[in-house]
Amino acid sequence: MPQPSTKPNINTSLMELMPEFQFAVSVDCVIFGFDENVLKVLLIKSDLEAFREKWSLLGDLVQPDEGLDEASYRVLTERTGLDTLYLEQVHTFGAVHRHPAGRVVSTAYYCLVNIKHTQLTQLGNELHWHPVKDIATMAFDHKKILDTCYSTLKKKIQEEPIIFNLLxxxxxxxxxxxxxxxxxxxxxxxxxxxxxxxxxxxxxxxxxxxxxxxxxxxxxxxxxxxxxxxxxxxxxxxxxx
Amino acid sequence: MPQPSTKPNINTSLMELMPEFQFAVSVDCVIFGFDENVLKVLLIKSDLEAFREKWSLLGDLVQPDEGLDEASYRVLTERTGLDTLYLEQVHTFGAVHRHPAGRVVSTAYYCLVNIKHTQLTQLGNELHWHPVKDIATMAFDHKKILDTCYSTLKKKIQEEPIIFNLLxxxxxxxxxxxxxxxxxxxxxxxxxxxxxxxxxxxxxxxxxxxxxxxxxxxxxxxxxxxxxxxxxxxxxxxxxx
DNA sequence: GCAAAAGTGTTCACATTACACCCATGG
DNA sequence: CCATGGGTGTAATGTGAACACTTTTGC
The missing domain is CATH 1.10.10.10 (Winged helix-like DNA-binding domain superfamily/Winged helix DNA-binding domain)
Structure with a gap:
């Protein structure tokens, strides 16, 4: 979830930023793409020491003046350079200790994009497309989030013609x-x-x-x-x- | 969402309680029951002035030391006196101005109970079972939450045998x-x-x-x-x- | 001409729908 | 005996699954 845009990074500075901290609210985006006949997801290396070298989803804190859907849309457009996206909320993860820096409730979205149309920006931390099948462990509870979104995707493509967003x-x-x-x-x-x-x-x-x-x-x-x-x-x- | 248990009431005291307030996180529960051949939902009168006389779902702020699922379970057991429940998260509502007292992100759950086994407690504010079909408007965005949960219920009972929880x-x-x-x-x-x-x-x-x-x-x-x-x-x- | 994938129909099993009559009980 | 719902079977239709051969192109 916690990747900096130009805004403060929840990973490293949450407690300092919010001494009266109660809850932080974030979004995590599972961005699916299809390339070389393989389903892929856009990942980044976690910059949290606790999850050194683990892959992480793209996410960010929700700003006080933006809605949840808006926040996920912002994360996606900032990262992929795309402005039309299929985007859907899936589930909210709110276990007490899911984030080492404090209490962070995160809402997961998945998104379908055409990889060839993406222009990846903010390329730090090894941002890249990763085959979904190859992912064993991830930072935070992101593996669980990914699995949940992937299950939802499987079910959804059998009910609605959303799959064309990937082609x-x-x-x-x-x-x-x-x-x-x-x-x-x-x-x-x-x-x-x-x-x-x-x-x-x-x-x-x-x-x-x-x-x-x-x-x-x-x-x-x-x-x-x-x-x-x-x-x-x-x-x-x-x-x- | 915001019904007091023994804890502070988000409706009336959010801003005072949290001067450094960024986000509050709550759960709202759509509690379905079946009685006299009618599908009903457990509602209460809103005690917020802005929604005087409107019906509201049962909900509460999530406590710092409890998970989301835990919070919804607490709301349900406190209110219905039941300790085994079918309970499922549906969607999180996070529009910026959905709550007049400040920024409250609320995760909706629905729950299926046998009305005859419930022992309603904390009976203030006209807590009662209300026919789902008769509900036109509600406090906050609760009508939207109810509609979302009801749609999910309709779909779900055609996929999984959860309906027996209502009998x-x-x-x-x-x-x-x-x-x-x-x-x-x-x-x-x-x-x-x-x-x-x-x-x-x-x-x-x-x-x-x-x-x-x-x-x-x-x-x-x-x-x-x-x-x-x-x-x-x-x-x-x-x-x- | 060979490799690779495109294009094309039929059959069978199973699931869904529509539909009507007699039966058991309470009053 | 009457009102109310309980209990039962069959035929028609629609849907999903299995399955093989010919055609077109690039190399």
């Missing part, structure tokens, strides 16, 4: 399937996958082909936001037994 | 169906409902009948926790397309 605007069905397989950690049947995705009516065929692939090029599609919007408008009356 | 240990299928219908606000087909519920293997037939009902008595069942536990152990490998 380029134009993509092939193969890329989309690879992404589903990477996140869910399963193998999917190609024919059933195509059938299912087309049946949603959410893909627009661009009548363009992939280029410079070492095999037969696939067609390119794009996510049809308008169709999704129309679909959402027709509320359906709930599941029957 | 007596022994119940008839009719009572169970009435409860599903009340929460989901739909009519369900009786034969399909029975088929579906029995097929889960989670109901134990007690070989007992209802008594003192003005019609043919139905069989009584109980939720089979052991069967559910065994079922959970067999992890299944994820959804395929």
């Amino acid at each position: 380029e605007r134009k993509f092939s069905l193969r890329e989309l399937q690879n992404l589903y397989e990477a996140i869910l950690d399963v193998k999917l049947d190609r024919r059933n996958f195509r059938k299912k995705l087309f049946s949603t009516g959410l893909l627009t065929d661009l009548n363009e082909m992939e280029r410079n692939v070492p095999h037969r090029p696939g067609k390119l599609y794009t996510f049809n936001h308008e169709a999704y919007y129309q679909m959402r408008k027709k509320a359906f009356s709930g599941i029957r037994f | 007596e240990r022994k119940f008839s299928l009719r009572e169970l169906q009435n409860l599903y219908e009340a929460i989901l606000d739909v009519k369900l087909d009786r034969r399909n409902f029975r088929k579906k519920l029995f097929s889960t293997g989670l109901l134990t037939d007690l070989n007992e009948m209802e008594r003192n009902v003005p019609h043919r008595p139905g069989k009584l069942y109980t939720f089979n926790h052991e069967a559910y536990y065994q079922m959970r152990k067999k992890a299944f490998s994820g959804i395929r397309f």
Whole structure:
């Protein structure tokens, strides 16, 4: 959570800054990206002595004049250079001793970005994209936060078409399937996958082909936001037994 | 959120208590119960002047030495007299001006209890069970919190067998169906409902009948926790397309 | 021509839905 | 005997899973 922007660093100076300290409130962001067919998350080295050499999520203290959502959006835009983001709150972690510097309650968000569009800024502390599967331990309770967000992501992509935020605007069905397989950690049947995705009516065929692939090029599609919007408008009356 | 236990009341004394105040952290509990075939929620009159005569959720400030989950559990046990509860965190509300007394970030929990087993304590401020459908406006952002928790509940009962927490240990299928219908606000087909519920293997037939009902008595069942536990152990490998 | 991935349909099993009649009890 | 809800089965439809061959491109 605790990475400095231009503001005071909770890691090192919390107690000095707030002698009357009761609670600090922070946000931690699990920023997912997809690259080389692997699901990755944006991490940084902790600068807290207690967690020397451990990876940490990106986060910051919430400022007195900003909301929680606003704070997470700020962390994300500051770090990735992006200004449109899929961002969602997941859970708040408030165990008494979760932060060695004092009582810090942290709300976790996850976010889906296109890695190729990010322009990483404030590059200190080895900011980098890290394969989700390779992460064993982290600073603070960040492994637990990551696991919680990853579980939520897995569930959510099976309910809502948020996954397109991780891809380029134009993509092939193969890329989309690879992404589903990477996140869910399963193998999917190609024919059933195509059938299912087309049946949603959410893909627009661009009548363009992939280029410079070492095999037969696939067609390119794009996510049809308008169709999704129309679909959402027709509320359906709930599941029957 | 802000209902006094024996501790200071955030509503009236926050600023005096914390001159160096940065953030206060609270929990708000949406306590659901089922009575007379209606889904209800436990509410209290707000004692804040700004929300005079508005209904408010039960909540309290989180104490420096207690975790968030612990705080919500405390609020619930203090108020309902129950010590076993289904309790789940839903969302954290952190808009800058959501509380008139200052910056209060509040984490919402929902809870399922058997109304008949509750022994309401600290009865001030018109503490009572209120039909969920009848609530139009509330103090603070509590209507939004209630709506969020209610949506989560609707979704959750279709995924996990938590609904039994709202019933007596022994119940008839009719009572169970009435409860599903009340929460989901739909009519369900009786034969399909029975088929579906029995097929889960989670109901134990007690070989007992209802008594003192003005019609043919139905069989009584109980939720089979052991069967559910065994079922959970067999992890299944994820959804395929 | 070979490697690699694209594109394409059918079958089967299972789950969901719709739907109607007789039965047991209390009053 | 009447009102009320309990208890039961089947057919039609929709959904998910399994599965193999031909085509197109780059090299």
